[in-house]
Amino acid sequence: MSDASTLNGAAAPSGTPSGTPASTAPRDFLIGKSRWKPAEFAFWAVAVGALFALPDRHLLLNEIAILGLFTLSLDLILGFAGIVSLGHAAFLGIGAYAAGLLTKHGVSEPLTGLLAAGALAGAVGFLSSFLILRGTDLTRLMVTLGVALIFHELANRLDWITGGADGLLGVAPGPIAGLFEFDIFGTTAYAYSLAVLFVLFLLARRIVHSPFGLSLRALKDNRLRAGSLGIASARRIVAVYTLAAVYAGIAGALLTQTTQFVSLEILDFARSADALLVLVIGGTGYLYGGLVGAVAFTLLKDGLSAITPAYWLFWMGLFLVVLVLVGRDRMVERVRGLLARAVGRRA
Amino acid sequence: MLRRQFLAAAAVAAALAGGLPAQAQQVAKVGLVLPMTGPFASTGRQIEAAARLYIAQHGDTVAGRKIELLVRDDTGTPDVTRRLTQELVVNEKVSFLGGFGLTPLAYAAAPIATQGKVPAIVMAAATSAITEQSPFFVRTSFTLPQATVVMADWAAKNGVKKMMSLVSDYGPGIDAEKSFKDRFTAAGGESVGELRVPLRNPDFAPFLQRVVDAKPDALFVFVPSGVGAQFMKQFVERGLDKSGVKLLATGDVTDDDILNDMGDAALGVITSHHYAAAHQSPENKAFVDAFRKASNARPNFMAVGGWDGMHVIYEALKKTGGSTDGTALLDAMKGMSWTSPRGPVQIDAATREMVQNIYIRKVEKVEDELHNVEFATFEAVKDPTKAAKGG
Numbered sequence: 032m033s034d035a036s037t038l039n040g041a042a043a044p045s046g047t048p049s050g051t052p053a054s055t056a057p058r059d060f061l062i063g064k065s066r067w068k069p070a071e072f073a074f075w076a077v078a079v080g081a082l083f084a085l086p087d088r089h090l091l092l093n094e095i096a097i098l099g100l101f102t103l104s105l106d107l108i109l110g111f112a113g114i115v116s117l118g119h120a121a122f123l124g125i126g127a128y129a130a131g132l133l134t135k136h137g138v139s140e141p142l143t144g145l146l147a148a149g150a151l152a153g154a155v156g157f158l159s160s161f162l163i164l165r166g167t168d169l170t171r172l173m174v175t176l177g178v179a180l181i182f183h184e185l186a187n188r189l190d191w192i193t194g195g196a197d198g199l200l201g202v203a204p205g206p207i208a209g210l211f212e213f214d215i216f217g218t219t220a221y222a223y224s225l226a227v228l229f230v231l232f233l234l235a236r237r238i239v240h241s242p243f244g245l246s247l248r249a250l251k252d253n254r255l256r257a258g259s260l261g262i263a264s265a266r267r268i269v270a271v272y273t274l275a276a277v278y279a280g281i282a283g284a285l286l287t288q289t290t291q292f293v294s295l296e297i298l299d300f301a302r303s304a305d306a307l308l309v310l311v312i313g314g315t316g317y318l319y320g321g322l323v324g325a326v327a328f329t330l331l332k333d334g335l336s337a338i339t340p341a342y343w344l345f346w347m348g349l350f351l352v353v354l355v356l357v358g359r360d361r362m363v364e365r366v367r368g369l370l371a372r373a374v375g376r377r378a
Numbered sequence: 379m380l381r382r383q384f385l386a387a388a389a390v391a392a393a394l395a396g397g398l399p400a401q402a403q404q405v406a407k408v409g410l411v412l413p414m415t416g417p418f419a420s421t422g423r424q425i426e427a428a429a430r431l432y433i434a435q436h437g438d439t440v441a442g443r444k445i446e447l448l449v450r451d452d453t454g455t456p457d458v459t460r461r462l463t464q465e466l467v468v469n470e471k472v473s474f475l476g477g478f479g480l481t482p483l484a485y486a487a488a489p490i491a492t493q494g495k496v497p498a499i500v501m502a503a504a505t506s507a508i509t510e511q512s513p514f515f516v517r518t519s520f521t522l523p524q525a526t527v528v529m530a531d532w533a534a535k536n537g538v539k540k541m542m543s544l545v546s547d548y549g550p551g552i553d554a555e556k557s558f559k560d561r562f563t564a565a566g567g568e569s570v571g572e573l574r575v576p577l578r579n580p581d582f583a584p585f586l587q588r589v590v591d592a593k594p595d596a597l598f599v600f601v602p603s604g605v606g607a608q609f610m611k612q613f614v615e616r617g618l619d620k621s622g623v624k625l626l627a628t629g630d631v632t633d634d635d636i637l638n639d640m641g642d643a644a645l646g647v648i649t650s651h652h653y654a655a656a657h658q659s660p661e662n663k664a665f666v667d668a669f670r671k672a673s674n675a676r677p678n679f680m681a682v683g684g685w686d687g688m689h690v691i692y693e694a695l696k697k698t699g700g701s702t703d704g705t706a707l708l709d710a711m712k713g714m715s716w717t718s719p720r721g722p723v724q725i726d727a728a729t730r731e732m733v734q735n736i737y738i739r740k741v742e743k744v745e746d747e748l749h750n751v752e753f754a755t756f757e758a759v760k761d762p763t764k765a766a767k768g769g
Contacts, residue, residue, distance in 0.1 A: 196548035196577070198482035340415075341423060
């Protein structure tokens with residue numbers, strides 16, 4: 032919402048004769064929007080710092096990084112192009128199985144597996160994107176859900192390839208680029224996942240701040256109007272959906288490589304639903320929503336389920352209800368206000 | 379951003395606070411990784427209740443070590459199982475792992491048990507191949523072929539000539555179908571059809587119609603425990619209970635945990651399994667009474683797996699004199715024998731599987747409750763899959 036208003040605000044003066052020349056204004060606007068903010072530096076500093084400060088928690092951090100990448104990919108289509116999906120786990124699963132099978136049958140170098148998994152998931156994403164071009168949100172929910180169910184059943188049926196309900200055994204990835212061996216503490220795993228997440232995040236950040244990214248937002252806000260402005264909506268949706276599928280596939284491959292196991296559960300409906308929940312917690316459309324949400328979601332889940340293994344879902348549910356009732360924005364504003372006051376007092 | 383920093387700080391504080399106490403007395407930690415929420419929550423709850431009951435009855439100190447039980451919820455998700463077992467081994471330095479509700483969950487944990495050299499007690503999952511995935515796996519539940527092969531033997535000996543089978547279409551179901559058919563045809567019987575139903579939201583009606591048409595002497599069924607109730611309902615709705623087709627199944631179908639809620643539809647079903655809450659022995663009576671008192675529920679075969687798992691852990695510690703060296707504990711477990719609530723059992727030293735009695739039971743009403751009442755016993759049954767391989 033706020034982005035749309037700043038867009039209008041910035042665009043208006045450029046049209047008036049007293050404004051800056053029209054040729055440079057949009058460029059400045061885009062560059063201004065993509066400038067790094069201090070909070071962003073802080074976020075990544077903490078993420079890297081955790082590698083050294085929390086040696087006991089690398090396994091959990093690894094899970095957070097992978098969930099973060101998966102929800103980042105969902106955010107690309109939901110937060111920027113307005114496509115709701117209940118079947119995003121399909122691409123996670125395709126990537127996971129692709130990486131697992133590749134590792135099992137000889138190509139054990141993880142980076143190669145990552146690229147192959149991303150490419151395969153992207154190809155499937157490209158093909159299935161044509162299914163979601165038409166229809167309303169509800170149709171899309173059903174179509175994406177259906178696609179995910181089909182892949183779940185395929186993985187179940189093709190048990191001589193996938194191992195079926197028992198899962199794929201014997202996935203033993205070699206050292207990354209022939210140098211870094213996976214260790215039992217999860218240190219390599221976290222460093223690896225974080226590095227992949229960071230590179231893909233940079234790419235996503237570049238893309239959403241490009242003219243292409245802006246045109247996606249226009250599509251999200253009003254597809255009809257965007258169309259009459261000359262934005263080819265179908266091609267853009269195909270492109271961003273394919274990109275998101277590549278991201279999800281890579282997240283799946285990371286999961287397989289760092290846990291050395293894949294099973295049917297990776298294609299479960301709960302995976303897709305969790306990703307949406309994470310975005311509810313973290314917010315959509317500013318790229319960090321998936322990451323912040325993944326941190327909060329995983330830590331909450333881990334903390335609560337360690338305290339009360341049987342009833343943690345209740346507390347999780349309560350938290351989500353409160354979050355939705357109070358509103359995330361209001362909570363963030365309150366915290367920001369307190370912070371500002373604390374800083375003001377000190378100065 | 380702020381929230382993340384806060385949470386990170388909180389995590390550091392929690393880690394520091396958690397690491398300090400309980401070092402005074404020597405501790406042996408037991409980490410149970412179980413599905414405590416989700417569709418398989420009842421597995422986790424039964425096992426946890428049984429493990430806590432065992433500790434309450436036998437004291438929490440063995441061979442000078444205080445037993446500390448850590449229970450983690452893996453929600454039935456293999457990558458979470460893997461992370462939790464890994465954390466239990468690396469951070470908590472557990473001396474034993476345990477639990478593992480489903481086959482893929484056990485598979486996911488296998489490399490950790492091997493790498494960490496920590497004995498891992500499989501208390502639930504029943505696919506035969508699990509114990510081959512890590513030399514540190516020891517199983518206190520059962521293998522599905524143990525139950526199915528016995529059912530086939532019993533059917534062949536009791537005048538059943540024409541069989542049909544109906545199984546859930548996934549790994550264990552297909553194993554059950556195969557081991558039943560092989561054994562039954564080897565004994566001279568005839569299989570007139572194998573039906574596979576989808577694992578999720580099955581509608582049994584069309585399959586049962588084919589059973590009605592084929593008119594076999596008996597129908598052999600394997601479905602995972604929760605689905606059993608659904609199956610029984612449709613079996614009766616189709617009138618198959620009155621058609622003279624005998625219903626034979628593994629004990630999963632008439633799971634003690636849900637049997638009583640199935641209603642009279644379940645009466646007369648014949649099943650084969652290693653444990654029934656109605657098993658007649660002083661050990662079992664004490665176990666069932668204590669379990670009912672502690673958790674207000676009837677123990678099922680999951681609970682007895684958890685109970686015996688704790689027994690194996692206690693006895694192994696006694697044998698090693700409190701040493702928590704993984705290999706020594708494993709050696710202590712191999713060949714161990716005792717009297718469990720389910721009857722006499724032994725851990726096969728070669729395969730690390732249970733050698734146990736398999737009972738043939740019939741669902742009857744006992745004191746207004748439905749129970750699996752045992753009427754025939756096949757003694758000291760080994761896992762047939764590994765026996766066939768010469769293991």
